[in-house]
Amino acid sequence: CLIFFRDPDRIIPPGENLILSPADGKVVFVGDETGSEGEAKQVSIFLSIFNVHANRVPVSGVVKKASYSKGKFLAAFKEEASKANEQTEIHIASGESLIKVKQIAGIVARRIICYLKEGDEVLRGDRLGYIRFGSRTEIVVPSDTRIRVSVGEKVTGGQTIIGELLG
Template identity: 40%
Template structure:
């Protein structure tokens, strides 16, 4: 079953953001067939890479109203406490944060962690360093504030990476969104962070891989009161990350 699931994921239709790149590869193939064979091979490689990179597989969120799921595929590189982006207007209080790094091999479609209403979307220009680095907090980003159906607030942040130059967000302020729903994509390497309500206990750890829309990051309904001490949450990745 896992093999068939992987095959379906790889062969999934592309996200609309990849269509111009796929079309460019097809044009190169046609031009290569007319003028130069080597150009056609470049077009084939480009087309296949874009079909893979922009793949948009369906995901099935867990059938639990209290489950907050991963907003993206990738490697969890941070589980710490951090102040959410100031442009969202949320209280400047450290919140549990989970950062997911997306390599060029991961699915880059972003998904809503939990059902709620988009209360604010704020885009901020910045740098373009490796999204796994500590300095990437200053990278170009798009931040969303989401008021969950139970009244709690979370933040989701799309962060551009070293070669990423385009963040796409398909939702608008005031939209009510479902758990696991697609809300955007970041082109070519990036990071997606989620800031949890105060006191939330993360159910994942640094070095774990997440599947967007399916991996449960936290149980919101079972959240204890108060923010856990910083010492209870690892703040630095293990060697090699």
Template identity: 45%
Template sequence: MTIHKEGYKTIFVGFFIAAIIALVAQYTVANDVAKYIVFGVAAIFFFLIVNFFRSPERICSKNARAIITPADGEVVVIEEVDEPEYLKKRCMQVSVFMSPLNVHVNWFPIGGKIKYSKHHSGRFMGAYLPKSSTENERTSVVVETIDGEEILVRQVAGALARRIVCYAKEGDQVEQGDQMGFIKFGSRLDLYLPLDSNIKVKIGDKVVGTQTTIATL
């Protein structure tokens, strides 16, 4: 299992905490059963941290007219909305919610040129709430396709997520399926697509980053 670079520091700290807990239990807990329970809890704690930062290697079948899923998770929003930050027009919004158990790597949903990339400080409400898209800590990225379409993808922090990492820089050329960033713990990804996009998913669908097609242009 490959570990994402954004997790190295957290995993080290998690290992240190788990080791301290086990060491303290070794010398302070007299009951063997209780001691092994503490060891087990410490091991599970460390395993969950390592598992969270897993970074699977996936082959993306590139398609210039397809919007692939930028994250693992569940589709929680499909609706027409006004996008006020950059596109400033009516769009189709598709949102994917990531639980703490999902892979939290984010990928570019389509290839093209980065026209806009901006981080916004904000609140840490539950990422499943509609207001989280505009009020939570978030980063908005706009990719202009080879055909001149502009697609906005927004990383949104959740109640547990305290750090959004985004690699997009204005002016860069990116490939569909390249890593866009990482969000630590529960969060969501919003996509803002042209109104005439052919949506291929429905609410409640489980999607896999780079593998599931969200829509075609």
């Protein structure tokens, strides 16, 4: 059972404007997203029961929002889980950019823990929270971000560079 609750230290890569993966897992979606703030890009990561389930802060900045929403518990690898499932959404202002991270519960994962609150100053690679067992983590970034991962790729939270802010 201890394998599910690991939270190893990570070596955070140096560099300006880099966006790190917020989770360990497999990239299941990379694409455009239209939200309340306009056009953006989204990367979705599926965490199997064998992945580390600690989530990491993808960029340094200030937490502008951290909100929890009740929802369903659909299988996290399904795209509809993104909108229908229980989740926590965190907005981080990094310079002129707004980055959103969503912790999404799955069919097995029914417990989301977020350590952050509005006003917190965070550093890239900090621990963000935890999702127990299989789940999904998504990141929404500005539309001019250069994405460096593709569907099917395995990523490591706090280590894998998934994008670069260009604006």
